[in-house]
Amino acid sequence: MSDLAIQSYLPPVIEVESQDELLEVAMGPHHPSTHGVFRMDVALDGERVVRLKPVFGYLHRNHEKIAEKTTYLASMPYTDRLDYFCSMTNNWAYALAVEKLAGIEVPERAEYLRVITAELTRIQNHASAIGFLLQEMGASGTPLMYAFREREIILDLFESLSGSRMMCNYMRFGGCRVDLPAGWLDAARQVVAGLPRFIDEIEALLTSNEILMARSQGVGILKPDLAINAGVTGVMLRATGVNYDVRKVDHYGIYDRFSFRVPLGEHGDIYDRYMLRVLEMRESVKILEQAIPQLPAGPILDPKSKPRGFRPKPGEAYGRIEAPKGELGFYLISDGTGNPYRYRVRPPSLINLTILEDMCLGQNVADVVLIFGSVDIVLGEVDR
Amino acid sequence: MLGEGILKGLGETARNFVGSFVSEDRLTTVEYPEQRLLPIENTRDFPFLVYDGADPDAGLRCVSCQICEKECPPKCIYIVKSTDKKPDYVGKPQFYPARFDIDISVCMSCQICVEVCPFEAIKMDTEFELSTDDRFGGLILDKHKLAKSNEHFQRIHPTEAAEVDARLAEEKEKVEAKAKAAAEAAAAKTAAESAAAKTAAESAARKAEDGSSGSDAEGVKP
């Protein structure tokens, strides 16, 4: 359409003196900074990045096709393996989409359990994300190990609840799979009480660290209008100052019962993303401190839901939640049979990488590693 | 002052280093295999088949309904149904698996087989030291390797096992009560029938006494 003037958001073009002098580097697929198998084809003019193309698919297993060939329930354990850091939120997003599709109600106790597990997930994800970011900055070990120490405590809670540290497979359509084991709530209360001390420790270790500031402030800047247009979500988006948190926007679950704030950045650089993760952990602790004492008694699963023979009426639904990495959505089309006709995951990790090129062009090659690390992705979700 | 933040961070690591000699909380690692963490009750890794009593072949709860085989997300279960039947825990004749294999190189420990099993026959184990030098055969568990006693289940998942045992006992009781009631009803029925026959015989006898031949009475037997 030639008569139409559409304002598009395209990556900048970097001028180079001579195309022949460029050095082409394949960063990955086994580069230590790529969080898995992922490749960036980079063209360098000296130390400056003039071209960058991400290459995906090394971990592609066609999760969507597998889900279309099995029942609705059988896809639940597969969702654990999307973003294997946050299986609880993956479960929730999928359960939410199916509940929208079939119009299933969730009992109140189950809603609380979902909030508690999801916020614990958010804390451990952000802690590890900070750890990995610092690892890529060259702080090998300490921050990551501190983060993992705390993460392990939370994963122990998940294990005693669901049976598995990472592949929880905990939620079901219309509730959760099992109720809390004896003593779990006390253990959770203790963990939550210890979290502020850990966040203080991470902050004392890092927030005013001169090396971190020098490496991250003003690096990898993302502009808010590009971020919106490119569908960037989660911490990446809020670091640019756009106030958009699906917990506040969609009011899914019971999030409007808790008072918490949505921290916003103003520069959109790596340091803002680091800072926002710290602040979001504090907000999650706040939610947990409210949710755990309020937990009501009652059933944890909608009595009408059944494990086998689930056949929703024909139609479609898109359900989304605020996963730690951004907006995680599931789009389902039912044709009335036991298998979904179409099963689609909207992976925040993949879509947040759309602007990787824009952020890296013109920067130094050493900063590419950092910018990539600050996006916080998991390849299990990027490639699906 | 430049470097203040770095010094502050180093102070934090120093606190943890020194603290690890004083406080147990700051020592977070254990030296596996010499030291081990306490097992967590709900832990799951691979499924096993529960049997009652002492004989794994006779006591297997599985009735080979093949629901788990159908519902298993990665399709790692393979069942061949028996052609004959054997009595189950309530004494009802049931099929049993002639072959039951789980390929644990494919199994993803999701517990869906446990959830869908209507007979409490398959449960999750907690044994994780399963490494083997045989990549193919060593990772396929057959019926005999899978069968584990109910006592084992009670030991690894006491809470869940207690619930299951209570439920099964209740069901057994119900079945027994039902059988008893049925037996009683049958007995009552036969008693009533014999009573009816008796009265019929009596009336026939009376009829015979009334003047007809006695051979008629012999034909009416309960």
Place this chain on the structure above:
Amino acid sequence: MKTSEQVLSELLAAMPEVKVSLLVNPSASAQHSLLVASEDALRVAAYLRDQLGYDYCSNVTGVDWLDKETTEKRKTSRIVLKQVDGVEQSVEETVEETVKRVDPGYLEAVYHLFSMKHGPTDPHPPLVIRMRTGNRSDAVELPSLTPVWRSAEFQEREIFDLYGIVFRGHRDLRRLLMWDEFEDHPMRRDYVDPDDYEYEPTPHDDVLKRAEQQRLQAAQGGAL
């Protein structure tokens, strides 16, 4: 924010010549969608973004609808001339005939839109827009909406890769997940996966049988 029906009427008021229609979703979610003709899609998308505030395109995906063959029995009545009692009369007669109808399949691109500008103050369901290709084999072109929403860039590449919809006007249309030399489109409903994976003696006998067959075939091929 407006409902899909309101958006539709507003679109038609602003641009009466575009072909847009409402598709009703019967499920509990009631997320209805707008079917947009591919030649108008770019204009409609730009209008939605710039005038109606749908600045955020969240999810882009493909759907494959196969050719649907329906047979129905239809009763038709017609007047025939017949000899009745030696006299020719016109008589009405009911004849039953089977009608076979093939609805051609198509590929669909589905876009889920939200508004980041209005979302926080005005919660709203997604606005779903769909485009359909002519068929599943040769008319598989659709206009790319990447110029309007950059977030569609990778997701349209993924659809191109897995479904085979060719997006006109995409700035870098290559396969995303599969390798460049791969030929088929694995998410299509009629895709048959190749029988060339590494056979392992899993307990599933049909895999073993297929492995045996392939070995036999290879042996025969070698003999010839």
